Amino acid sequence: MSRTGLILSFLVLFSACDRSKINEAKWKEAGAEAVLPFKKSLKQALVTGLEDGPVAAVSACRLEAPKLAEAQSLGAINVGRASGKLRNPGNAAKPWMQPLLAVYENDPERREPGVVLIDKHTVGYVEPIFMQPLCVTCHGAELAPDLQAKLKELYPDDHATGYAAGDFRGVFWAELPRQ
Ligand code: HEC
Structure with a gap:
């Protein structure tokens, strides 16, 4: 066998045995599907909460967000939100x-959903969240004084302000069982 042939067959053998590779397209689809109900119910809770004003919506969000994440974490699937600047x-x-x-924080060119192998049983999915005009009410640079007071009371170590519409805010994530 030629040297190139030998190298090629090693490569083929190696990739066939490489179980750390995952089918990215398939897992991205599964991840997007897993976070969708969480995204929808969260948005619904926010919009309903805002009908009574932002201060009331903060209390609703504080109670609802963790409950919704838990409710949507069905069976072996877990979902949630994360950010580098936390409230x-x-x-x-x-x-x-x-x-x-x-990567999302440092490179505006790379803000597509991503997947990663967490361990041999679990695949992790992340999807970037961007600020919309509605979000600025509670995460913007200037908050209404009563809202600011409420946030300070509930989240004394709040880092999640100073955002403008279009900014990268954080991620929705899912942990998906491989089988
Ligand atoms: C009514 C005020 C309010 C509005 C409007 C609002 N948020 Fe939040 N946001 C909160 C509160 C309160 C929390 C903390 C929830 C908790 O305790 O889990 C939070 C948490 C988050 C988190 C989780 C990370 C963290 O910092 O704890 C993300 C991501 C987020 N908000 C994004 C958004 C986006 C995107 C929008 C617009 C679609 C938005 N928020 C609109 C009040 C608000």
Whole structure:
């Protein structure tokens, strides 16, 4: 066998045995599907909450967001939100998300959904979240004084302000079982 042939057959053998490779397109689809109901119910809770004004909506969001994440974490699937600038420390990025979050934060050209193999049983999915005009009410640079007071009371270590519409805010994530 020629030298090139030998190298090629090694490569083929190697990739056939490489179980760390995942079908990215398939897992991106599964991830998007897993976070969709969470995204929808969260948005619904926000819009309903805002009907009573932003201060009331903050209380609704505080109670509803963790409950919705839990409710949508069906069986072996877990979903949630994470950010590098947190309002609720309970939304801190898990170790597997941190490198992906860092790419999104540092490179505006690379803000597509991503997947990663967490361990041999689990695939991680992340999807960037961007600020919409509606979000600026509670995450913008200038907040209404009563809203600011409420946020300070509930989240004394709030880092999630100063955003403008279009800014990268964080991620929706899902942990998906491989089988
Ligand atoms: C009514 C005020 C309000 C509005 C409007 C609002 N948020 Fe938030 N946001 C909050 C509160 C309160 C939390 C903390 C929730 C909790 O305790 O889990 C939060 C948490 C988050 C988090 C989780 C990470 C963290 O910092 O804890 C993300 C991501 C986020 N908001 C994005 C958005 C986006 C995107 C929008 C617009 C679609 C938006 N928010 C609109 C109040 C608001």
